[in-house]
Every structure is written in C-alpha cells, then in structure tokens.
Amino acid sequence: MMRLRLVTALLASAAAFVAVSAQAQNLVTKDRVGPADAPKSFTLRLTNDGPTSTDPVWAEGYQKLFSEFIQRHPGWRIDLERMSDNIGQEQARMLEQAKSGQGPDCAAVDSFVLALFKGANVLKPLDEYFTKEEVADLFPFIREGITGPDGKIYAWWWNTDLRVLYRNKDIVPDAPKTWDELKAAAIASKDKGMEGVLFNGGRWEGTTFDWLANFWAQGGKLVDDKGKPIFAEGENREKFLKAVNYFKDLVDSGAAPKRVATIVNYDEFNAAAAAGTAALFIGGNWQYGQLKNTLEPEEFEKWTFSEIPGPTPDQRSTGTGGWTFGAFSSDPEKVAMCAAVIKEIYAGPGNALQQQLPTAAALYGKYDVFKTPANETFAKALVNGQARPGVPIYPEISNQIQIMMGDVLSGTKTPEAALDAANTAVQAAFARL
Amino acid sequence: MQTTQTAAMAISRRVAGPSLGRRLEANPFTWLVPVAVMLGVFYLYPIIDVFRLGLTNASLVGNEERYTLATIRAMFENPALVDILWTTFLFTFGSVVGQQVFGLAIALLVMRGERRKLPGMVALRTIVLIAWVIPGIANGLIWQMLFSEAPFGAINSVLRLMHISPVAWLSDPNMAMVSAVLSNVWRGTAFSMIVFYAALKAIDPTLYEAASVDGASGTQKLRFITLPQLRAAILVNSILVTIQTLNTFDAIISLTGGGPGRATEVLSLFTFNTVFRNYDLAGGSVLSVLMLAISLVLALVYASFLPRREASE
Numbered sequence: 060m061m062r063l064r065l066v067t068a069l070l071a072s073a074a075a076f077v078a079v080s081a082q083a084q085n086l087v088t089k090d091r092v093g094p095a096d097a098p099k100s101f102t103l104r105l106t107n108d109g110p111t112s113t114d115p116v117w118a119e120g121y122q123k124l125f126s127e128f129i130q131r132h133p134g135w136r137i138d139l140e141r142m143s144d145n146i147g148q149e150q151a152r153m154l155e156q157a158k159s160g161q162g163p164d165c166a167a168v169d170s171f172v173l174a175l176f177k178g179a180n181v182l183k184p185l186d187e188y189f190t191k192e193e194v195a196d197l198f199p200f201i202r203e204g205i206t207g208p209d210g211k212i213y214a215w216w217w218n219t220d221l222r223v224l225y226r227n228k229d230i231v232p233d234a235p236k237t238w239d240e241l242k243a244a245a246i247a248s249k250d251k252g253m254e255g256v257l258f259n260g261g262r263w264e265g266t267t268f269d270w271l272a273n274f275w276a277q278g279g280k281l282v283d284d285k286g287k288p289i290f291a292e293g294e295n296r297e298k299f300l301k302a303v304n305y306f307k308d309l310v311d312s313g314a315a316p317k318r319v320a321t322i323v324n325y326d327e328f329n330a331a332a333a334a335g336t337a338a339l340f341i342g343g344n345w346q347y348g349q350l351k352n353t354l355e356p357e358e359f360e361k362w363t364f365s366e367i368p369g370p371t372p373d374q375r376s377t378g379t380g381g382w383t384f385g386a387f388s389s390d391p392e393k394v395a396m397c398a399a400v401i402k403e404i405y406a407g408p409g410n411a412l413q414q415q416l417p418t419a420a421a422l423y424g425k426y427d428v429f430k431t432p433a434n435e436t437f438a439k440a441l442v443n444g445q446a447r448p449g450v451p452i453y454p455e456i457s458n459q460i461q462i463m464m465g466d467v468l469s470g471t472k473t474p475e476a477a478l479d480a481a482n483t484a485v486q487a488a489f490a491r492l
Numbered sequence: 493m494q495t496t497q498t499a500a501m502a503i504s505r506r507v508a509g510p511s512l513g514r515r516l517e518a519n520p521f522t523w524l525v526p527v528a529v530m531l532g533v534f535y536l537y538p539i540i541d542v543f544r545l546g547l548t549n550a551s552l553v554g555n556e557e558r559y560t561l562a563t564i565r566a567m568f569e570n571p572a573l574v575d576i577l578w579t580t581f582l583f584t585f586g587s588v589v590g591q592q593v594f595g596l597a598i599a600l601l602v603m604r605g606e607r608r609k610l611p612g613m614v615a616l617r618t619i620v621l622i623a624w625v626i627p628g629i630a631n632g633l634i635w636q637m638l639f640s641e642a643p644f645g646a647i648n649s650v651l652r653l654m655h656i657s658p659v660a661w662l663s664d665p666n667m668a669m670v671s672a673v674l675s676n677v678w679r680g681t682a683f684s685m686i687v688f689y690a691a692l693k694a695i696d697p698t699l700y701e702a703a704s705v706d707g708a709s710g711t712q713k714l715r716f717i718t719l720p721q722l723r724a725a726i727l728v729n730s731i732l733v734t735i736q737t738l739n740t741f742d743a744i745i746s747l748t749g750g751g752p753g754r755a756t757e758v759l760s761l762f763t764f765n766t767v768f769r770n771y772d773l774a775g776g777s778v779l780s781v782l783m784l785a786i787s788l789v790l791a792l793v794y795a796s797f798l799p800r801r802e803a804s805e
Contacts, residue, residue, distance in 0.1 A: 147768055151552040175553055254643065262749030262757075318641035320752040321662040327642070336643045451553055454769045465752030469665050472753070484572065488770050491566055492551070 086129055087122045090139050093129040097136035101393040103400065104140040104153065104166035108382065108413065111141055120412040124404045131403070135396060142167070147454070150175075157181035157387045164388035165397030170381045173204060173214055174449025182213040183386045188398030189215065193419065200379060200444045201418040215398075217405045218415040219381035221344050221437060221444055222269050223364040225328070230338035234365035236372040238273075238305050241339070245314035248338040254316045256309060257331060257340040260468050261323035267457040268378045268447065269341050270464065273302035275376035275445045276369040286450035288489055291482035301370070303467055303474040310468050320468040329353055332362065341367060344416060344437045364433075366440050379444035381418065416441070455488040539784075545777035552771035563774040567782075572754065572762075580738065580759040582669055583676070587737040588730060590677035595684020595729070596722075600714075602685075603692050617685075624682035632746025635675035636662075639747075665755035668748055672756045675747055676740060683736075684729055691725035692718070724799055731794045735787045759783055 086093055087110050093100075105111070110125050112118040129135060140163055142149040150172045156162040158179055168176055176182050184207075194202060194212060201216045224241070226234065230248050235241040245256040259265040271281075274290075279298035281290045290299050309315040325346060331337035333353050344364075351359050369375045384405065386397040410417040411426040416437055423429040423438050447453055459481035466472040472480070516522045546564065550557050567573065598620055605613040626634070638646045639661035648658035661671045699717050708716070719726075741760035744750060750757035750765070757765075760783065767776030 151768070151771055154553055179553075260752075262751035316641070317660060317663045319663075321641060321748070323749050323751075330644070331642060334642070334644045451771065454771070458765060458769050461749075461751065462753050465665075465755070469663060469752040469755075471665055471755075480571075484570075487566065487570065488772070491549070491563070491772060491775070 086126045091136060092125045092139060093136035095136065098134050099392070100136040100138055101164040101388065101390075101396050102138045102140055103397075104142060104163040106142050106146070106167050106382065107144075108167065108405075108409065109139065109141070111139065117413055121404070121409075124408055124412070128400065128403050132396065132399065137396075137400075140166075154179060154181070162387040164390070164393045165384060165386050165400060168214055168383045168385045170204060170216055170219075170383050171447045171449055171453065173216075173383055173385075175451055176385060177207050177213050177449075178451075181387055183388065183394045184211040184213060185215060185386065185394070185398050185401075186211050188395065188402070196419040196421050198418055198420070198441050198444060200446050201381075204446050204449070205383065214383040214385040215401045215406060216381055216383040216418050217401060218410055218413070219379050219418050219441065219444070220416060221377045221379045221440055222272060222341055222367060223344060223377065223437070223440060224367050225332070225340050225342050225346065225350075225362060225364045227332075227338035227361050228363055229361045234363075235339075235368045236366075237368050238370055241368045242309060242312060242314045245309065245339055246312065249313065251338070252336075253338045254331065254336050255314045255339070257322065257328055257337050258306075258315065258319055259322050259325070259341075260306070260319035260464055261321050262461045262465060263323040264457055264461075265323070265325065266464055267460040268380070270302065270306060270460065271447070272367045272376045272378050272445070273305055273369070274299055275378075276367075276374040277301065278374075281456055282448050282450050282452065286448070286452060288452055288456055288482070288485045290456070290485075291478055296478070299478060300474050303463070303478065305370075306464065307467050307474060317468070320465055347433055348414065364436070366443065375443045376445050377440060377443055379441065379446050381416075451492050452485065452489045456485050459484050542777045542780050545774055546781050548774050550773040550777070552767070552773055564778050567775050567778040575754055576757055576759055576762045579669070579754065579757060583673060583740075583744075583756070583758050584734060584737045586669075586673035587676045587680060587740075588733050590673060591680040591684045591733050592726065592729060594677060594681040596688045598681065598685045599688035599692055600718075602689060617689075620682045620685055622682075623679050626679065628679070628740065628742030629746045631675060631679045632743040635671065635678070635743075636747050639671050662748055663752060665752055668752060668755045672744055672747060676737065676743055679743065680733060680736065684733065687725055687729045687732075688722065691722050695721045723797075727794050727798050731791045734790050734794070738783060738787055759786075 089111060092110065107113055108117065108121070110118060110121040112121060125137070129137065142153075146169055150169050153162055153166060153168075154172075154175060157176070158181055162181065168182075189212065197205075197216070198219070201219065205212045205214045205216050207213050224235065226244075230251050230253060231244045233244075235244045241256060249255050259269050274281075277298040279290065279295050279302070281288065281295075283289050289295055306315075310317060310319065325342055328337065328340040328342045329346060329349050331340065332350060335358075347364065350362055354362070366375050367377050384397065384401045386394040388394055388397070406419070407417065407422055407425065409415075410422060411428050414428055416434070417423060417426075417429065420438070423435065428434070429438070447457075463472075463474075463477040463481045466477045466480075467474050547559050547561070548557050549560050549563060598616075602613050602617055605616070623631075640646065641648060641658065641660060641663055643649075645658075645661075647661065651658055660667055662668050695718065699721070700713060703713050703717055738758075739760055741758065741764055744756055744758060744761055745764070748756045750761050759779065763776050763779040763783065766772050766779055
C-alpha cells in the first residue's frame with residue numbers, strides 16, 4: 060500500500076513537472092510570449108538578442124527569462140517582432156513607422172541612431188521607471204546618449220562594447236601607450252616574422268569607428284551642437300589630418316601591411332592571430348572571448364589587451380557602441396511594460412547571458428561573469444568611451460572617411476586632398492538633409 | 493408552332509449577336525488584362541514611382557516630401573559621379589568581354605569534345621554551371637578568400653610556392669578592379685556558355701563539311717562560319733550580360749565594399765549607398781533612373797546590330 064502511494068506521488072509529481080514545463084514552453088513561441096488570449100498585449104521588436112536568437116544558448120536563456128517575466132505579469136502578452144540583420148535599413152524603416160504612429164510599442168534601437176529617434180520626438184520618457192541612482196550609475200557617455208535636451212531619459216542603453224589594442228605578449232611584452240610606441244613595437248614585431256599592426260582600413264563602418272578613437276583622443280569633433288559637420292574646419296582639421304597621417308605613416312613605414320586597406324571584418328584579426336602571423340591588432344572587446352575559443356589554451360595565454368594608444372599617454376579614447384530600448388507607445392501601461400522588460404530581462408540578466416558589457420558600474424560587481432580581470436579592464440577603459448554622434452549626417456561622414464582612408468592608404472590621394480574631397484561630399488549631403 | 497418559335501429565337505439571337513461572355517472570350521484584351529494588371533502593379537508602378545521620387549526631396553528619415561528639381565541637379569553635380577561612371581564602364585566592359593570570350597571558348601571546347609565523343613563533357617558543363625548558381629554575396633566572399641593578401645591568402649600562397657612575388661589583389665586600386673572583373677567573369681561565364689552552346693548546336697553542320705572539302709583551316713572555320721553564324725547570339729548575350737553586370741553590386745559589396753577608396757564603386761553600389769547610407773531616397777531614385785537609361789541605350793545600340801529578316805522572307 061505504501062509503495063503504491065509512493066509510486067502514485069512520484070507519477071503525479073512527474074506529470075505536474077511535465078505540465079509546468081510544457082506550459083513554460085508554450086508561453087514563449089516564435090512570435091509571442093504569454094497566453095494567446097491575454098486581455099492586454101504590446102509589441103516588442105527585437106534583434107538577435109531575444110528568444111528567437113540564432114545562437115541556441117542565447118535563445119534558450121532568453122526563453123527562460125521571458126517565460127519568468129510573463130508569469131510575473133499575468134494578463135499580458137508580448138507580440139514579438141524580429142528585425143533582419145540589415146540593421147541600417149531596419150532602423151530607418153522603424154523610424155518612418157514611428158513617425159507615422161505605426162511603430163512597435165517597444166523596440167531595440169541601435170545606439171548610434173538613437174539621436175535620430177530622439178530628434179524625431181517619437182520616444183516616450185522613461186524617467187519614472189528608473190531611479191536617479193540607477194541613471195547616475197551609468198557611464199557618462201551612456202547617460203548623455205539617452206538624455207534629451209529637456210533632461211529626460213528617452214531610452215535605456217543596456218549593453219556596450221569598445222575597441223582595444225590586442226597584443227601577443229611573447230612578441231610585444233609591454234603595452235604601447237602612444238602612437239610612436241605602437242609604430243616601434245609593430246616594426247619590431249616584423250623582425251620576428253609578424254605582419255606588423257593590423258586594423259580595419261577597408262570600405263565598412265569598422266574602419267571609421269576604430270580610427271575615430273585617434274581623432275577623438277585629441278579632442279576632435281565631427282559635428283557641432285546642431286549636427287553640422289565641422290571636422291574639416293579650424294583645429295578639427297589639424298587633428299583630423301594628424302590622425303590620418305598617423306595611419307598613413309604606419310602603412311608607409313611598414314609598421315602595418317598595405318593589406319589593411321582591404322580589411323572589412325574583425326574576423327581577419329582572429330584568423331591572423333590563429334595563423335601566428337600577427338602580434339598586434341586593434342579589435343573589439345568581444346574578440347577576447349573569440350580568441351579564447353579559437354586558440355589553443357597555451358596560445359591564448361600569450362594574448363592580452365590594453366587601451367588604444369593615443370598621441371600622448373594621457374590622450375586616450377575608444378569607440379563605444381551598443382543597443383538601447385525605447386518605448387513608442389502612447390499607452391502609459393505599455394510604456395511601463397517596456398521599462399519592465401528592460402529592467403527585468405535585459406539590463407543585467409541579458410548582459411550576463413550574452414556576456415555583453417553592462418552600461419552601469421554596479422552591474423560589474425553583481426554578476427560573476429563580469430568580475431574577471433579582462434572584463435574589469437574593459438570596464439575601466441569605458442571611462443574613455445566615445446559614442447558616434449547620433450546625427451543624420453553621420454552615415455555619410457563615415458562613408459566619406461572610409462573612402463578617404465582607402466585613397467590615402469593606397470596612395471591615390473594625399474591626406475589633405477582626400478579630406479577636402481570628403482568634406483565637399485559631406486557638406487553637399489548635409490545641404491540635402 | 494414550336495418550329496416557328498425556335499426559328500424566331502434563332503433569328504433574334506443572330507440579330508442581337510453573340511452573348512457578352514462569348515464576345516469577351518473572343519476579345520484578346522480579356523486574356524491580356526490579368527497579365528497587364530500584374531505587370532502594372534509589380535513592375536510598371538514601381539518604375540513610375542521611382543521617376544516620381546526622383547522629382548522630390550524624399551528621404552528615409554526626412555522632412556515633408558515636396559517636388560523639386562534640386563535632387564537631379566545635386567546628383568549630376570556630384571563630383572564623384574564621373575569617377576563612378578568610369579568605374580562602371582570598366583567593370584561592365586571587362587565583364588562583358590571576359591564572359592563572352594570565356595563562354596565561347598568553353599562552349600567550343602564542349603562541342604569539340606562531344607563531336608569526338610570524349611568522356612566528361614557533361615561533367616564539364618555541370619562544373620561551369622555551378623559557378624552560375626552561386627549567389628553574388630557568396631561569390632564575393634569566395635574570391636575575397638582567394639585574393640586575400642594575408643600571409644595565408646590562397647592565391648598569393650601558391651605564387652610564393654612558385655617563387656613569384658605576391659600580388660596586391662585588393663589593396664591596389666587598379667588591381668582591385670581587375671580582381672572584381674575576374675570574380676564577375678568567373679560567375680557569369682556559365683551563362684554565356686549556355687547561350688553559345690545552344691547557338692553552336694543550331695549551326696548547320698553541312699557548312700563545316702563544305703568548308704572542310706574546300707580545305708579551310710580551323711581558324712578559318714571559326715572566322716568565316718562560326719562567328720558570323722553566332723552574330724545574333726553574341727549580340728543578345730551582350731545585351732543580357734551588360735544589363736546583368738550594370739545591376740551587379742552584391743558581389744562587389746562583399747569582395748571590396750567598393751574600395752579601396754572608390755576604386756570599385758560601381759553605379760549600382762553607389763545607388764545602394766545613397767539610399768541606405770545617406771537615407772537619400774530621392775537621390776537614389778535619380779541614380780536608378782540613370783541606370784535604367786544607360787541599360788536602355790546600350791540595349792538599343794546592340795539591338796540595332798541584330799541581323800534583320802529580309803522583306804521577302
């Protein structure tokens with residue numbers, strides 16, 4: 060009799076477990092979170108950072124986070140929308156939709172176009188959902204990025220990244236702190252059979268973004284407060300040319316190979332590191348994990364990173380990107396749910412799940428994954444972080460810098476002529492905006 | 493009585509003519525309307541809208557749309573346009589000539605092989621066709637790996653093994669254009685091969701037999717029989733390959749991104765950049781109309797050389 064009761068209890072427990080699991084599974088589908096017949100719903104437009112992620116670990120992690128979230132908010136359903144990988148097009152389309160009142164209730168907004176959304180007055184303030192302490196804990200460039208001219212916050216920037224100088228310690232023992240030190244270290248590495256220093260120099264956004272650190276380190280400005288391009292005027296022109304000449308000198312002196320003008324992918328650096336042909340490259344923080352997965356443990360041990368060298372040891376900068384969430388809905392309840400998604404799923408748990416750098420100092424102490432020496436160093440470097448100006452003309456500025464870099468590094472144009480051509484094109488495009 | 497009624501009905505039907513259904517059935521426009529509607533909605537309307545957008549200041553992020561000629565002026569006054577058009581000409585000319593030459597050469601090789609009943613001719617045709625079915629982006633990525641100037645780049649590694657200096661395939665502006673043309677020719681040759689293979693099959697073999705009897709050499713047969721007989725195929729192929737190449741941007745964007753500088757930025761890539769980087773919908777529309785005009789003019793020029801049927805035929 061006792062045995063029968065035990066078996067019955069076990070079966071009942073198993074059935075209950077299966078039922079609960081199935082329910083949790085059913086709560087998150089490809090296009091919905093929560094019961095289909097929930098009385099209230101809102102739309103959430105995501106990138107790959109969500110329950111439908113192509114990365115199975117991220118997908119599973121987000122399914123769990125979303126499932127727990129919707130159980131804490133009964134009566135709600137989230138209608139999921141997924142952006143394609145063509146982010147530029149997606150964000151432009153979403154801005155058009157939001158302007159005509161057809162946008163999603165809540166959505167992922169790329170940090171470098173956030174200012175366009177703020178300027179179009181389509182985002183709802185999120186101040187009442189975040190404490191002053193939480194806002195104050197954000198890195199300065201993050202806080203500045205999400206704050207509107209009226210002092211209110213219009214989005215929540217939940218993850219970020221930065222660029223650093225990677226080096227093979229066996230070949231380059233000391234971290235170069237200045238441009239001259241980097242050039243000398245790169246030339247010295249060539250004597251040991253290496254290619255010299257590698258960086259993005261082809262026709263793509265990475266070229267502009269990585270190089271801009273050298274311009275920003277001198278205090279250069281691409282646009283004025285009104286968004287007008289001023290990079291070719293006055294002191295900015297000098298700083299701009301100095302930064303261009305620095306890259307040109309790296310190539311002309313042989314410190315960097317000519318092929319940098321063809322590099323349009325960070326993966327090229329991983330490949331060179333794996334092949335043992337490069338000892339120095341300027342890459343993204345996420346590449347540290349990629350190197351760990353790619354290289355043999357004893358090879359990976361040789362690699363480390365440091366801040367991108369500046370013209371002087373005190374003049375440092377690094378480009379920072381990342382993703383934000385913004386609310387477009389006019390319904391305060393939906394805006395509140397959007398803020399809840401940000402706080403309960405993304406800012407913290409999402410960072411830990413994807414190992415993407417949080418934007419608030421407190422989160423680095425909260426999650427073990429960010430307590431590693433590498434992530435602590437990344438966090439310190441974020442103090443010198445600089446975001447791209449979120450103005451409508453930025454994409455064309457970037458395009459022209461890429462063209463200029465190709466022309467200068469391949470010797471087709473002098474830096475001065477290339478800068479003048481870039482400025483002419485940018486000013487013409489600005490006049491048409 | 494009944495006979496009289498039936499006859500009266502028949503007469504009245506004859507007087508009233510065939511029913512509406514029959515008349516619609518007999519009218520060719522009835523059958524053409526669905527096709528016309530489909531073409532109108534999915535082809536004609538977008539083209540008309542592109543013309544309309546070119547006359548506005550439309551922007552993906554922009555302000556209120558208004559009609560203006562300033563966009564056309566701005567696009568044509570852009571100092572980069574001349575370089576872009578020259579780059580487009582080089583890329584298109586190199587691709588059209590390369591694809592025709594290699595396509596014809598492979599087609600002749602296959603024909604010769606088949607005539608001699610050599611094994612592996614089907615496999616040869618299939619291998620050539622594989623390049624054709626590869627998407628443009630994948631084609632660009634494949635050639636990017638081959639042309640890589642890294643110490644482990646495929647082609648340069650082979651050259652080093654042969655004690656030949658490595659080539660700056662993509663970092664040198666002139667070589668970058670050669671590399672872009674090479675990758676496009678590799679992909680497009682199969683199409684030309686199919687066109688020429690079909691045309692070669694249609695040539696009357698008695699012409700070659702007669703030439704052999706007259707003692708013509710292989711080169712003479714090619715010059716005086718094959719090429720004249722292929723004239724129509726060459727011209728049609730030229731039209732198709734030119735239009736196809738003018739519209740190519742996926743292979744270039746993944747191979748060079750248009751660089752270094754603007755060395756490989758063709759008109760189609762420039763148009764894409766104008767719309768999706770500058771958010772300039774109107775400017776992109778003007779450039780699209782320009783592409784359409786260039787394609788049409790070239791097609792008409794080629795078509796004027798097409799052999800015409802004699803009036804007596």
